[in-house]
Amino acid sequence: xxxxxxTVFLLSSAVLALAPVGAQTAAPAxxxxxxxxxxxxxxxxxxxLNELGRQAGIQISFPYESATGHRMAPLKGRxxxxxxxxxxxxxxxxxxxxxxxxxxxLGVPTSAAAxxxxxxxxxxxxxxxxxxxxxxxxTKRKSDxxxxxxxxxxxxxxxxxxxxxxxxxxxxxxxxxxxxxxxxHDNYQYVTIRGLDSRYNLVTVDGSQIASADSSxxxxxxxxxxASLVGEIQxxxxxxxxxxxxxxxxxxxxxxxxxxxxxxxxxxxxxxGWTSQTGRVVPDDHANIRADATGAILFGAEKQFGLVxxxxxxxxxxxxxxxxxxxxxxxxxxxxxxxxxQTGDIPNSTxxxxxxxxxxxxxDEKRERYSIxxxxxxxxxxxxxxxxxxxxxxxxxxxxxxxxxxxxxxxxTPGATADTGKLNTGNYQLGLVGQPExxxxxxxxxxxxxxxxxxxxLTLGASDxxxxxxxxxxxxxxxxxxxxTATSAATSNQAAYGYSYQNINGQPTITMNDPAAAANxxxxxxxxxxxxxxxxxxxxxxxxxxxxWNFAADDRGLGLQAGVNQTLTNVLSDLNYREWFAKDAASxxxxxxxxxxxxPTVLTPVSAPGINFYLIDAAKAQGVLLDHPEWFRQxxxxxxxxxxxxYQLRELITAGYGQIRWQSDAVNLQAGLRYDSTAxxxxxxxxxxxxxxxxxxxxxxxxxxGIATWNVTRAFKLRAGVSETIGRPDxxxxxxxxxxxxxxxxxxxxxxxxxxxxxxKPRRAWNYDLSGELYLGRGGMISAxxxxxxxxxxxxxxxxxxxxVYYVDGHTYNATINQPVNAAKAMVKGAELQIVKDRxxxxxxxxxxxxxxxxxxxxxxxxxxxTDGKSRRIGALFNQPDHIYNxxxxxxxxxxxxxxxxxxxxxxxxxxDSQYAWRDIWQDSRDQLDLQASYNVKSWLQLMGQVxxxxxxxxxxxxxxxxxxxxxxxxxxxxxxxxxxIKPNFRK
Numbered sequence: 012x013x014x015x016x017x018t019v020f021l022l023s024s025a026v027l028a029l030a031p032v033g034a035q036t037a038a039p040a041x042x043x044x045x046x047x048x049x050x051x052x053x054x055x056x057x058x059x060l061n062e063l064g065r066q067a068g069i070q071i072s073f074p075y076e077s078a079t080g081h082r083m084a085p086l087k088g089r090x091x092x093x094x095x096x097x098x099x100x101x102x103x104x105x106x107x108x109x110x111x112x113x114x115x116x117l118g119v120p121t122s123a124a125a126x127x128x129x130x131x132x133x134x135x136x137x138x139x140x141x142x143x144x145x146x147x148x149x150t151k152r153k154s155d156x157x158x159x160x161x162x163x164x165x166x167x168x169x170x171x172x173x174x175x176x177x178x179x180x181x182x183x184x185x186x187x188x189x190x191x192x193x194x195x196h197d198n199y200q201y202v203t204i205r206g207l208d209s210r211y212n213l214v215t216v217d218g219s220q221i222a223s224a225d226s227s228x229x230x231x232x233x234x235x236x237x238a239s240l241v242g243e244i245q246x247x248x249x250x251x252x253x254x255x256x257x258x259x260x261x262x263x264x265x266x267x268x269x270x271x272x273x274x275x276x277x278x279x280x281x282x283x284g285w286t287s288q289t290g291r292v293v294p295d296d297h298a299n300i301r302a303d304a305t306g307a308i309l310f311g312a313e314k315q316f317g318l319v320x321x322x323x324x325x326x327x328x329x330x331x332x333x334x335x336x337x338x339x340x341x342x343x344x345x346x347x348x349x350x351x352x353q354t355g356d357i358p359n360s361t362x363x364x365x366x367x368x369x370x371x372x373x374x375d376e377k378r379e380r381y382s383i384x385x386x387x388x389x390x391x392x393x394x395x396x397x398x399x400x401x402x403x404x405x406x407x408x409x410x411x412x413x414x415x416x417x418x419x420x421x422x423x424t425p426g427a428t429a430d431t432g433k434l435n436t437g438n439y440q441l442g443l444v445g446q447p448e449x450x451x452x453x454x455x456x457x458x459x460x461x462x463x464x465x466x467x468x469l470t471l472g473a474s475d476x477x478x479x480x481x482x483x484x485x486x487x488x489x490x491x492x493x494x495x496t497a498t499s500a501a502t503s504n505q506a507a508y509g510y511s512y513q514n515i516n517g518q519p520t521i522t523m524n525d526p527a528a529a530a531n532x533x534x535x536x537x538x539x540x541x542x543x544x545x546x547x548x549x550x551x552x553x554x555x556x557x558x559x560w561n562f563a564a565d566d567r568g569l570g571l572q573a574g575v576n577q578t579l580t581n582v583l584s585d586l587n588y589r590e591w592f593a594k595d596a597a598s599x600x601x602x603x604x605x606x607x608x609x610x611p612t613v614l615t616p617v618s619a620p621g622i623n624f625y626l627i628d629a630a631k632a633q634g635v636l637l638d639h640p641e642w643f644r645q646x647x648x649x650x651x652x653x654x655x656x657x658y659q660l661r662e663l664i665t666a667g668y669g670q671i672r673w674q675s676d677a678v679n680l681q682a683g684l685r686y687d688s689t690a691x692x693x694x695x696x697x698x699x700x701x702x703x704x705x706x707x708x709x710x711x712x713x714x715x716x717g718i719a720t721w722n723v724t725r726a727f728k729l730r731a732g733v734s735e736t737i738g739r740p741d742x743x744x745x746x747x748x749x750x751x752x753x754x755x756x757x758x759x760x761x762x763x764x765x766x767x768x769x770x771x772k773p774r775r776a777w778n779y780d781l782s783g784e785l786y787l788g789r790g791g792m793i794s795a796x797x798x799x800x801x802x803x804x805x806x807x808x809x810x811x812x813x814x815x816v817y818y819v820d821g822h823t824y825n826a827t828i829n830q831p832v833n834a835a836k837a838m839v840k841g842a843e844l845q846i847v848k849d850r851x852x853x854x855x856x857x858x859x860x861x862x863x864x865x866x867x868x869x870x871x872x873x874x875x876x877x878t879d880g881k882s883r884r885i886g887a888l889f890n891q892p893d894h895i896y897n898x899x900x901x902x903x904x905x906x907x908x909x910x911x912x913x914x915x916x917x918x919x920x921x922x923x924d925s926q927y928a929w930r931d932i933w934q935d936s937r938d939q940l941d942l943q944a945s946y947n948v949k950s951w952l953q954l955m956g957q958v959x960x961x962x963x964x965x966x967x968x969x970x971x972x973x974x975x976x977x978x979x980x981x982x983x984x985x986x987x988x989x990x991x992x993i994k995p996n997f998r999k
Contacts, residue, residue, distance in 0.1 A: 046090060046091055047089065047090070047092060048089045049066055049067075049086055049088060049089070049090065051085060051087065052085055053083060053085045053313040053314070053315070054083055055083065056078045056082070056099060056100070057073070057078045059083045059086070059099055060096070060117075063096065067092040067095075068113075069114055069115065070115075071096065071115045072115070072116050072117065073105065073116075073117035074105075074118065074119060081103055082313060083099055084313070084314055084390055084393075085392050086393065087392075087393035087394075088393070088563075089566075093107070093110055093115060104119055105117045105118070106118060106119070144790055145789050145849065146160075147162055147243075147847075148790070148791075150162075151784065151792070151794070152728070153564060155718065156247050156248070156251060156718065156732075157247075157248045157730055157796060158245055158246065158249075159183065159245075159246050160243050161177060161244050170284075170941055170957040170958070171941075172198070172237075172238065172325060172327070173199075173234045173235070173238055174234075174237070174240070174241065175199045175202055176238070177244060178233070178244055179897070179914055180897055181244065181866075182866040182895075183246065183248065183868045184202055184203065184895070185202075185891075185892050185895050185919075186200075186201065186916070187201050187203065187890050187919075187921075187934065193339070193412060194410065194412065195329060195374040195376050195981070196966060197331065197966075197984075198234060200234045201890075202214075204261040205261060205800070205870070206260065206800075206841065206870045206891035207259045207738075207839065207888065208230065208889050209230030209233075209890075210228055210229045210230040211229075211259035211774070212230070212257075212259070213254075213255050213258050213263070214233060214263045214265070215262065216240075216264075216265045216454060217265070217266060217267055217456055218264065218458075219456040219472065219553055220476065220551050220553055221236075221452065221454055221551070222452060222453075222454075222477050222478035222551040222580075223478050224450055224451075224548075224549050225742075229257075229739065229742065233263075235380070235404050235450050235452060236265070236382075236452075237380065237382050240267065240321070240323075240402065242267060242268040242269065243265075243266040244263065244264075244265055244266075245263070245266060246262075246263055248260075249718055249732035249778070249780050250734055250736055251670065251683055251718060251732075252670050252685040252714075252716050253557065253572070253668060253670065255576065255578070255664075256687055256712075256714050256735070257736070257738060257739050258736050259737070259738040259774060259800065260800075267384070268307065269388060270307040270309055270319050271317050271388060271390060273307045274309060274997075275307060275309055275997045276305075276306065276997065277304070277306045277993075278304070278992070279303070279305075279994075280302065280955070280990055280991065281300075281301070281990050282300070282301045282955065282989065284299035284957075284959075284986045284989070285299065285986065285987050286299060286329060286985070286986040288330050288983065289330060291331065291332055292331070292374065292413070292612075292626075293610070293626070295328060295330065297328050299325075300325065301325050301988070302323070302324050302325075303323035304322055305319065305321035306319070306320050306321070307319045307320075315390055315391045316389055316390075317386075317390070318387050318388070319385065319386045320384070322384070324379075324380070324381045325379065325381070327377075327378045327379075328377055330373075330375045331373070331981055331982050332371070332373050332614065332617055332982070333372045333373075333374060333981040333982065334370070334371050335372060335979045336518065336618060336976075336977055337969075337970055337976060337979060338368045338370065338978075340922060341924055341930035341970045341978060342930075343366060343369070343370065343978075344364050344365065344366060344367070344930075344976050345365055346360035346361065346363065347360060347363065347365060348360055349361060352421070353421055353423075355926055355927040357927075357972065363425060363429050363430075364975075364976055365423060365434075365512075366514065366519035367418075367419055367421075367434065368416070368417075368418060369417040369510075369512070369519055369521050370414065370415070371414070371415040371416075371616040371617050371618050372414055373412075373415075374410065374411070374413075375410070375411045375413075376408060376409065376410040378407070379406070379407045380404075380405065382402065382405065383402070384401070384402040385400070385401050385402075386399070386401075393462070395459075396459065397457070398458050398459075399455070399457045400455070401454065401456075402453070403451070403453050404452040404453075404454075405449075405450070405451050406451075407448075408449075409447045410446050410447065411443060411445055412445075413624070413626050413627065414440070414441065414443070415439075415440070415624045416440040417437060417523075417619060418437055418439075418440060419435075419436065419437030419504070419509055420434065422435040422436055423435070426512075430513060431513050432511070433509065433510070434510055434511075434512070435506065435524075436504040436505055436508070437508045438502050438503070438504055439490075439523070440490045440502075440538070441488075441490075441535055441605060441625055442486065442487060443485075443627035443629060444484060444486045445485045446482060446484045448480065448481065448482040449481045449482075450478070450479070451479045452478040453475075453478075454475075456474040457473050458470070458472045459471050466560050466561045466566070468558070468559050469556070470555075470556070471555070471557075473554050474551075474552065474553045475551075475552050476551045477550045478549045479547065480545070480546065480547040480548075482544070483542075483544050484544075485540075485541070485542055485629065486539070486541040487541075487627055487633075488538040489532075489537055489605040489608070489627070490536060491505065491534055491535055492505050493537070493538060493599070495536070495592070495598075497594070497595045502538070507523070507525035507528040508525070508528070508529060509524045510522055510523050510619075511524075514976075516975075517969065517975050520618060520619075520620065521618055522619075522621055523621060531606075532604065532609050532625050533604050533605070534604070534605075535604055535625075536604055537593050538592075539590055539592055540590070540592075540632070540633075540636050540643065541588075541589070542589045542590075543587070543588050543589075544586070546584075546585045547582070547583065547585075548583040549580070549581070549583075550579075550580065550582075551580050552578070553578045553579075554576070554577045555576045555577075557572065558573055558574070559573075562670075562672060566674065567674055567675060567676070568675075569672070569673055570672040570673070570674065571670070572669065572670040572672070572683075573667075573669045573670075574667070574668050574669075575665075576664075576668075577665050579661075579662070579663050579664075580660070580662040581660070581662075582659070582660040582662075582742050583658075584658050584659075585656070585657055588653040589646075590645065590646040590649045591636060591645050591646070592643065593642065593643065593644075598642040598643070601639070601642050602642055602643075605625055605627070607631070608628050608632050609628065610628050651698075651700070654696040654700065658695040658742075658745075659693070659694045660691065660694075660745060661692045661693075662692075663689070664687065664688070665687075666685055666686060667686050669684060670683035676722065677722050678719070678721055678722070679719065680717075681717065681718050681719070683716050683717070684715050684716075685716070686712075686713050687711065687714060688709070688710075689709065689711065689739065690708075690709045693708075693769065698750055698751050706745070706769035707769065708745065710773065712737060712773075714735045715733075715734070715735055716732070716733065717732065717733050718733075718780075719731050719732070726785060727783070727786070728783065728786075729781075730781070730784075731781050732778070733778065733779055733780070735775065735776070735777055736776050737773040737774060738774035738775075740771040740772075743767070744768065744806060744831045745771065750764070751763065751764050751765075759825060760825045760826060760827050761824055762824040763827045763829070764826050764829070765828075765830070767830065771806060771831060771832070773804070774802055774804050774806060774833075776800045776801060776803070778800050779800075781798075782797070782843075783796075790848065790862075791848040792846075792847045794843075795843065795844050795845075796842065797840075798843075800839045800840070801838055802837035802838060803836055805833070805837045806832070807831065807832070808829055808830065808831050808832075808925075835876070836874070837872065837873065837874035838872055838874075839870060839888055839891060840871050841869055841871065842869050843866065844866065844867045844868075845864075845865070845866040846863070846864075846865045846866070847864045849862040850862050851863065860902055860904050861900065862900070863898075863899065863900055863901075864897070864898075864901075865897070865899075866897045867897075868895040868896075869893070869894050870887075870892060870894065872888045873885060874888055878925045883928065885931070886920075889919070889920055889922075889923075890919050890920070890934070891919050892919045893918065894915070894917040895916055896915040897912070897913065899912040906946050908945045909943070909944045911940065911941070911943075913939070914938070914939050915936065915937070915939075916936060918933050918935055918936045918974075919934050920932070921934050929972045930970055931970060932968050932969075932970050933974055934966075934968045935969060937966065937967075938962055938964055939962060939964055940960070940961045941961065942957065943955070943956070943958075944956045945992070951994050952993060953993075955988070955990050955991065955992055958987055958988075959985060960983055960984065963983070963985050964983065965981055965983055966980075966981040967980045967981070
């Protein structure tokens with residue numbers, strides 16, 4: 012048989028010599044495309060190909076010399092012969108040349124030109140971006156859910172340095188930067204799915220939940236995870252019963268690489284980059300670095316073992332001169348009444364927006380990330396398989412945040428125009444926050460499956476993940492007008508540091524009344540030293556088991572599935588807050604003014620161009636406290652701040668589910684029910700004291716789901732789905748410590764109480780989905796989707812009136828009580844459109860080598876915000892843009908590839924003010940263009956060039972009646988990357 016196959020190949024070699032390999036490929040004929048149940052034992056590749064041909068009743072011809080030496084794992088299951096051949100030759104240098112009515116011809120491209128032509132053939136291994144496109148299309152086509160994805164091959168072609176940046180290419184997904192305005196936010200941190208914030212969407216790795224080191228926020232810190240971790244990023248948008256229902260928007264699943272998919276391989280890249288913002292704050296000649304490597308090998312007597320190892324290192328430098336005139340909550344802008352009093356009530360004011368907190372930041376950051384992943388797999392047969400994945404992810408962000416802040420008194424004089432005016436007195440502050448933070452995440456995930464027979468199958472899994480966060484923040488502040496006594500350190504407003512202002516497009520520019528005084532560092536006295544050490548420890552452990560009968564993708568007829576899951580989460584939040592002031596006026600003189608602590612570099616504030624922005628030397632500032640503690644007194648009141656941030660949380664989720672399915676060649680109908688039970692226990696301090704209190708909360712839901720797929724034709728699918736999902740409360744909404752403040756001047760309600768709510772229920776949503784998919788061959792697709800989410804029990808902070816016991820004296824007072832409650836409704840609906848064609852072969856000549864990937868998402872949502880018994884509608888969910896656009900164009904010709912990727916994310920609300928709608932803060936829409944070009948020097952060596960954020964777009968947010976007032980502007984700059992990609996060929 013082997014001799015006959017080799018002879019047939021020699022007879023066909025004339026065809027290979029006369030025409031490019033790719034030109035011989037034809038669409039699979041019916042005999043080669045008909046689905047057949049195969050059962051191939053582990054064997055050498057030539058024997059496996061011949062046995063496959065025997066079972067299929069077709070002739071498979073191949074070059075024996077190229078096929079020998081490859082050991083194949085067993086192959087079992089129902090599929091088309093042409094698909095079975097693809098699986099057998101994956102990882103070799105063989106390619107399908109021709110598919111006829113009763114035969115399949117394999118060959119080997121013999122020259123660079125032939126290989127380039129082969130890239131255009133449907134059945135031959137294609138270039139990275141075309142292979143990536145086709146893998147994503149196949150994932151969508153074969154899934155029972157409504158799903159979109161992006162593969163590692165696509166990720167590696169663009170300057171996406173983490174999973175978040177890569178995920179924004181997927182339809183329906185938007186991304187947002189860090190929420191803390193006092194930290195640099197030059198990169199994306201969180202993923203929003205279909206308008207639902209990341210806190211509502213679960214992140215899993217191979218189906219297992221990964222821990223996230225955030226004390227109050229459930230959303231995973233995806234920026235920590237390297238893009239090289241995954242073989243595929245999947246956005247599961249219709250969550251059926253087997254998935255954890257904490258998925259109001261959907262679920263993001265990261266699929267790790269498998270050696271059985273890649274074969275023996277090695278891929279490594281090293282890139283160096285330069286950012287246009289580098290050195291804008293302090294002199295910096297450091298280059299950015301990205302390096303990663305992934306290797307895979309099959310081993311064992313029958314290639315039954317697979318091992319994948321990967322590692323990555325990144326060193327990223329960033330700096331920026333940012334402005335924050337709106338303050339973190341919008342309080343940097345106000346209005347004045349005709350009598351000269353500040354107000355937020357615009358109708359009763361003069362109508363002039365006045366900047367009363369003009370703040371500039373200078374950020375300088377070095378971010379280091381490194382990670383290592385390993386996956387060991389064992390597949391002795393098609394009936395049994397097991398895998399063990401382990402990963403460690405480390406991020407150290409060493410950031411200095413320098414601050415320049417103009418803080419005036421309320422004394423105000425209007426200017427000649429509505430955009431001008433004067434704050435008559437004030438003070439100016441210069442500060443430094445040294446805020447290094449360290450994040451570490453571990454994940455171990457084990458999976459196994461056993462097939463009792465062709466229909467009855469068992470799957471088991473266990474995972475253990477831990478995330479730790481540490482921040483050691485040192486804060487130093489020097490201030491004009493310092494008044495220091497033996498008991499206090501206060502500031503005074505002076506005429507020299509008042510300012511006149513002019514608003515241009517919502518950005519205030521100020522001029523000090525006495526610019527020379529403000530520019531003199533000797534006029535700034537020591538105000539405070541603060542040290543905040545924040546530790547978070549999050550552990551997540553999971554167990555899962557599933558038994559299915561006749562439920563595989565190729566099974567027909569009735570299918571049944573049942574499973575159980577259990578997830579245990581433990582969170583510890585701990586904070587140590589210390590603060591020091593000068594002990595008295597004499598000690599303040601010994602400590603010294605700012606002129607003793609400033610660095611040689613002096614900047615100019617964006618908002619106050621007439622004065623100097625002195626950068627505090629952290630070593631000198633900390634040194635004076637360590638060397639002379641006798642000059643300082645410590646603020647004992649900060650102990651309560653640390654106690655208030657402490658809590659321990661234990662959350663146990665136990666679930667069982669069942670699903671029933673009926674599938675034919677044309678129709679797939681699936682329905683399921685999941686019973687999900689949650690028990691939560693929280694321990695916190697009471698009102699800043701050392702006393703502890705425990706809270707308990709249990710809830711359970713029966714959550715139905717259903718999805719239907721109709722294969723209208725071989726190329727066109729329709730899907731419809733309905734499900735009920737939940738969004739569990741944030742940890743901090745359970746764990747918030749009860750705090751009290753007493754104001755004796757407020758006779759009616761002197762006590763204000765803020766607390767968590769142990770009785771919180773999760774948000775609930777009914778989700779309705781409809782999609783249609785038209786497949787244009789292997790490399791093309793047009794899809795459209797509609798969705799609607801009806802959300803109940805939305806959580807918001809409610810202010811109510813009541814009575815409470817004041818812990819200091821034990822008496823009961825009328826109180827204002829603030830706590831999170833379930834009392835609101837929300838809704839989001841939208842549409843997604845996607846067009847993909849990896850090769851525009853209808854165009855003439857070289858233009859046929861163009862490929863495109865386009866997608867657009869339109870979103871419309873709202874939620875009801877209730878405060879003081881009044882409700883108002885917010886026109887979008889938090890972090891929900893009204894539109895998302897992605898457009899990628901790629902071109903390949905010979906050894907050259909070029910790619911341009913455009914991403915636009917529309918405006919979205921980030922905070923809502925409890926009193927005044929005009930103080931709602933919206934993140935502006937943002938465009939980003941990324942470019943890539945590469946040249947294959949050798950078959951194993953590629954030169955790569957990338958430009959990240961070629962449009963040089965900043966992050967901006969606004970507030971105001973028409974969003975005309977700037978809240979924050981953070982410039983990002985563009986980064987240019989140059990490097991090498993090495994992919995040795997082990998298949999020869």
